[in-house]
Amino acid sequence: MARFHTLRRCPLTAQFWFLGLDARQGDLALRGFRKSPSPQGSSLYTLDDLTLHSAGLTLDLPGGALHFNRRTQTFTRNGRT
Template sequence: MVELETAVCLDASQGDLTLRGFCKTPTPHGSSRYTLDGLSLYSAGLTLLLPGEPLHFNRRPQTFTRGGLTVPATEGRLHRRAALHAHETWIAARHVPTYREGLVTLHRPPRLMRD
């Protein structure tokens, strides 16, 4: 199975994020932020709006935080997977079944995060 975060980065470069309805916003730190329904994706990680405080994922140290406090990785991954599942379902419906694997093989992006 293809890592969801790797796939999402490729979806941005292929135009699928904007086609799905994500709003692209430039950031002062380089890459753009893509936001849809409380989920924001950007090169350094993601932010997910949850009741109370948003959940932040920082890709480099592989950490989840909420309200300035570290969230256990198992809890953070559960929220992250649920949020990205809708996107993967949309991609699967839009493209042929082997699209995702073919795209990743073609571009060979760096591994973004572990699960």
């Protein structure tokens, strides 16, 4: 009998790969993102309340910032998962 294991995959993995390509080709800047240096790693790309970084993203919302961490594949808001 065959056994199958399903691994949870983060749906944003491919999206971040494509965003990285867009950043390298300058397409994010063409779409209005502002590039700025980051204290660690790659540059930050900001458009309105959204900030992208190779480590994840931050979306500033009225109730607090929503963070996505690519390494842990988790979302947090106000320090809570």
